[in-house]
Amino acid sequence: MSRVEKAIRIDQHGGPELMRLVDVELGEPGPGEVRIRHMACGLNYIDIYQRSGVYPMPMPLTLGMEGAGVIEAVGEGVGHLAVGDRAAYASQPPGAYCTARVMPARAVVRLPDEITFETGAAMMLKGLTVQYLLRRTLPQGGLNAGDFVLFHAAAGGVGLIACQWAKALGLQLIATAGSDEKCQLALDAGAAHAINYRREDFAARVREITGGRGVKVAYDSVGKDTFEGSLNSLAPFGLLASFGNASGKVPPFDTGALAARGSLYLTRPTLFTHLATRESAQEMADELFAVVLAGQVKIHVERRYPLAEVAQAHRDLEARTTVGSGVLLV
Numbered sequence: 001m002s003r004v005e006k007a008i009r010i011d012q013h014g015g016p017e018l019m020r021l022v023d024v025e026l027g028e029p030g031p032g033e034v035r036i037r038h039m040a041c042g043l044n045y046i047d048i049y050q051r052s053g054v055y056p057m058p059m060p061l062t063l064g065m066e067g068a069g070v071i072e073a074v075g076e077g078v079g080h081l082a083v084g085d086r087a088a089y090a091s092q093p094p095g096a097y098c099t100a101r102v103m104p105a106r107a108v109v110r111l112p113d114e115i116t117f118e119t120g121a122a123m124m125l126k127g128l129t130v131q132y133l134l135r136r137t138l139p140q141g142g143l144n145a146g147d148f149v150l151f152h153a154a155a156g157g158v159g160l161i162a163c164q165w166a167k168a169l170g171l172q173l174i175a176t177a178g179s180d181e182k183c184q185l186a187l188d189a190g191a192a193h194a195i196n197y198r199r200e201d202f203a204a205r206v207r208e209i210t211g212g213r214g215v216k217v218a219y220d221s222v223g224k225d226t227f228e229g230s231l232n233s234l235a236p237f238g239l240l241a242s243f244g245n246a247s248g249k250v251p252p253f254d255t256g257a258l259a260a261r262g263s264l265y266l267t268r269p270t271l272f273t274h275l276a277t278r279e280s281a282q283e284m285a286d287e288l289f290a291v292v293l294a295g296q297v298k299i300h301v302e303r304r305y306p307l308a309e310v311a312q313a314h315r316d317l318e319a320r321t322t323v324g325s326g327v328l329l330v
């Protein structure tokens with residue numbers, strides 16, 4: 001049986017105005033798949049890269065990588081979900097901006113009853129990202145309580161979760177953000193220090209804060225504008241985790257820059273490598289749910305948009321006017 005649902009589609013890369021609400025036909029889940037009816041969908045910066053063409057994508061494309069809702073049908077071989085389960089995910093392929101979808105079950109997990117659909121949709125992609133960054137993307141010897149880490153865009157969706165989770169781990173997170181108000185939000189969320197990087201040379205301030213030594217790891221999702229400053233903020237043998245490009249892609253660079261600053265390490269990680277197996281996805285989600293249910297990490301759902309108003313949601317995110325997470329209500 002096929003049914004008609006609503007989805008946000010693009011036919012080519014470009015601006016927010018290209019996103020259209022269309023009817024789509026939905027079928028039954030195949031082996032390893034589920035059909036989920038969304039209650040809310042997450043808004044993420046990756047949606048902007050995929051819409052604009054920073055990440056080239058096959059067309060036509062339904063955007064969106066994160067959602068929460070109720071399982072409506074389960075395909076062959078799916079043992080961890082049942083019809084009627086509350087569920088949430090961050091997952092490839094894109095396709096979350098819709099009322100319901102058929103998708104791989106691998107990264108879909110049961111959502112604890114205490115967590116609302118709205119919070120679920122706001123926390124999976126961003127929270128699982130913080131999980132793999134702070135728990136799995138570590139400098140040589142790991143991180144210990146009291147260590148300094150640098151985290152850019154710390155008042156954003158990923159950033160506010162990182163401030164709280166770092167504090168819970170006993171880390172001294174040095175936040176950067178684009179306004180004094182955003183810096184205050186990062187401090188309120190648990191950052192030990194905050195730097196307005198539109199006004200100040202953040203690498204120089206990091207040296208001051210760390211007594212000249214630098215940080216063990218810099219988590220950099222801003223990309224082009226902060227890459228060099230992030231390298232300049234690291235202690236010898238430090239790690240730069242370059243995990244996003246909100247200001248543009250990092251241009252090709254001379255690996256000698258790593259040697260000159262003291263045998264640095266560089267990685268360009270993506271959440272989806274970590275979510276490649278069902279076991280890993282569940283383990284990461286369990287850890288995320290635990291810190292949320294314990295109240296150590298609160299999810300800041302700051303903006304809600306109807307599905308049909310997704311263009312405004314993208315404009316707001318690109319204009320750097322948002323803090324915390326935003327969701328699309330279905």
Ligand SMILES: NC(=O)c1ccc[n+]([C@@H]2O[C@H](COP(=O)([O-])OP(=O)(O)OC[C@H]3O[C@@H](n4cnc5c(N)ncnc54)[C@H](OP(=O)(O)O)[C@@H]3O)[C@@H](O)[C@H]2O)c1
Binds near residue numbers: 243
């Ligand atoms: N690799 C991965 O696995 C992975 C997974 C999830 C997210 N990410 C990355 O993590 C970052 C945060 O994602 P998010 O969804 O939570 O978004 P977000 O942080 O809520 O929004 C992006 C923020 O980036 C900052 N920014 C700096 N320069 C910018 C520019 N030129 N244009 C626009 N924004 C700029 C802005 O904060 P300020 O005003 O404070 O500078 C803006 O609010 C994104 O870069 C995303 O791609 C990567």
